[in-house]
Amino acid sequence: MTTPLGPTLGPVLDTTVAPTQGARKVGDLKPDLLLTQEHHMCPGCGEPLVLRSFLESLSELGIAQRSIAVVGIGCYTSFSMTMDVDLIQALHGRAPSVATGAKRMRPDSIVFTLQGDGDMVNEGLQEVLHTAARGESVTCILLNNGVFGETGGHMTATTVLGQRTKNSLDGRDAEYHGYPILIGDLIARLEGAEYVARGSVHNAGAVARTKRMIKRAFEIQRDGGGFTFVEVLTMCPTGWFLPTGDGPDYMHETLGEVHVMGELKENGRIRTTEELHEENVRRQQEIEARLAAGGLDEHE
Amino acid sequence: MTEVLASERSNDSTIVTPKRGLMEGSEAIALASIAAGCRFFAGYPMTPFTEVLEHFARYLPEVGGTCINAESELEAVGMAWGALATGERAATGSTGQGLSLMQESFSEATLAELPLVIFNMARGQQDYFQSTRGGGHGDYRHIVLAPVDITEAVELTQLAFHLADKWRNPVLVYGDYLTAHTRESVTIDRLDFGEVPEKDWALDGSLTGTSRSRLISPLGFEKHGRPNPGIERHLRRIADKLRDIEREEVRVETGDVDDAETVVVAFGSPAKFVRYVVRQLRAEGEKIGFVRPISLWPFPYDAVGAAAQGARTVAVFELCAGQMIDDVRLGVMRDAPVVGIGGISTDGSGFGVGPLLDAEIIRERILAVHRGGADAELPPLPDNERAL
Secondary structure, three states, X not given: OEEOOEEOOOOOOOOOOOOOOOOOOOOOOOOOOEOOOOOOOOOOOOHHHHHHHHHHHHHHOOOXXXXXXXXOOOHHHHHHHHEOOEEEEOOOOOHHHHHHHHHHHOOOOEEEEEEEHHHHHHHOHHHHHHHHHOOOOOEEEEEEOOEEOOOOOEEOOOOOOOOOEOOEOOOOOHXXXXXXXXXXXXXXXXXXXXXXXXXXXXXXXXXXXXXHHHHHHHHHHHOOOOEEEEEEEOOOHHHHOOOHHHHHHHHHHOHHHHOXXXXXXXXXEEOOHHHHXXXXXXXXXXXXXXXXXXXXXXXX | OOHXXXXXXXXXXXXXXXXXXXXXXXXXXXXXXXXXXXXXXXEOOOOOOHHHHHHHHHHHHHHOOEEEEOOOHHHHHHHHHHHHHOXXXXXXXXXXXXXXXOHHHHHHHHHOOOOXXXXXXXXXXXXXXXXXXOOOOOOOOOEEEOOOOHHHHHHHHHHHHHHHHHHOOOEEEEEEHHXXXXXXXXXXXXXXXXXXXXXXXXXXXXXXXXXXXXXXXXXXXXXXXXXXXXXXHHHHHHHHHHHHHHXXXXXXXXXXXXXXXXXXXXXXXXXXXXXXXXXXXXXXOOOEXXXXXXXXXXXXXXXXXXXXXXXXXXXXXXXXXXXXXXXXXXXXXXXXXXXXXXXXXXXXXXXXXXXXXXXXXXXHHHHHHHHHOOOOOOOOOOOOOOOO
């Protein structure tokens, strides 16, 4: 069947006759590893999307029942209570060390950390770098929104230049506040790091790609590999002082321009954020060129 | 000296063969920990603690354990935290300065009820306040055990692991340069202090996805659907537990205090010198007794108070400007004047033993107070002119 928008994925519901059966639930939107859908996040927050991604990944890989989470301090800390995961609550910045101790004592388990940019890149930068350098077989997941969300939108080490926060009111100024840290690039250079990726949850495609990254990281850990790291850009409209609906576009156009999505280290190949950026620019130019030539179909 | 442990290596993690020999305190502490079932250690080198780390690094792999050379003290205590959460016996340590860096984790580990064992090989006795009051935040206490010699260090090290599990509370073993570096002939057997509660709180990932998953948190959180104490009730419960410990875990040695006119209070290695001098003076007919707190927290207030009854003067000998003296005053409660007869004394490096730790000099200072009372002028502190 073809519609004016192209081929559809399934039959179109005939609305000219009464339905043959009552409405029913055809799918559960709650991941198995979540005890409740209640949460304490603000509207428009990107963190629950990452929560869903890694919880579903654990279930789909069949490794849930040997998984240990180590959670830092931030908005996401309240997930500690709602995730149906054996969980160690760590102090601000300390999760990678705690994960190290747990993994060394229980090498058959899957140990992962959940940390924000304030937790990991500010307070605990040395922890994550040394854990990566040691090649600990753990997975660190970074929720990067470029602000301390829980305190109400303050500058972190990943805040991009020009970004306005409660303690950089006129925007982050390199002269005055210094430069943002591209944490993935630092980790990718370390020998012990096996897989380093940066995802985002600004649209459905990015969410799907991010979930693949998380799954890949867990697979490597499951197979006994070294340190794995997935950074995910997450919306924080509250901490950015934006209307809720503006979060994804703002993130894509500001944080996403600096913390570029892609695989920074895979199968021993390191790609810098700069290279990822150049690839994106090249791809965009190609698309524009083909569009101009009329040679691009609607699926691209 | 390693061959006994190495050749009789066992897969049973609870069995470590008895080990006998002349060894330094650092080695004895590491081996006593392993005998007690410790399988994880993380630390960062710092004099005079360094050799404790060295011996853990050498022996733990032999029994299937892990010793990590952490990047900093912050990470060392974090690693121990993770190991403890799995139910294994684990420890960390340093000297006072390094322990200062760990204080946030120390107070929070207490609130998370993790049975952490900490070894402080202190520079002198500078860390009494740090150990017994804590440099961290909030209402927490650690059980603090101060061995007088290596033989007692072997016992108290194992007791530390037992008490940590019994109470789900950190325990600190307070040693010093002499504890870490003096060689004594010791025997290391696994000591039995009785049953400890089952660690049904420990986690390994196996309950993930079963709706019975576990949460180890200092925040008073519980998993959704279970009674959630909340932070206030959580903190009150810990405070109640600490009061129970205060009642039940006081340890003290006293000598010749019944008719003593002068009572000398000292702990740890210096107490060994004080005990020797007091016994010597007693043999010479002087009515002098001593009190040696073995647990610095809970402090033996009652024993100190009882010893002060009828005494003219209570003297406190400690290798610092005066820290334990506060607790002694609380115990004596104005029943007798309390005077400090110790002081700051270090070697040229600041790490080791100063000239004050000398039986003859301690004898002079005790006698000055014994004869002249609390207002007696003390001989000047011996100086160490030698620079590093």
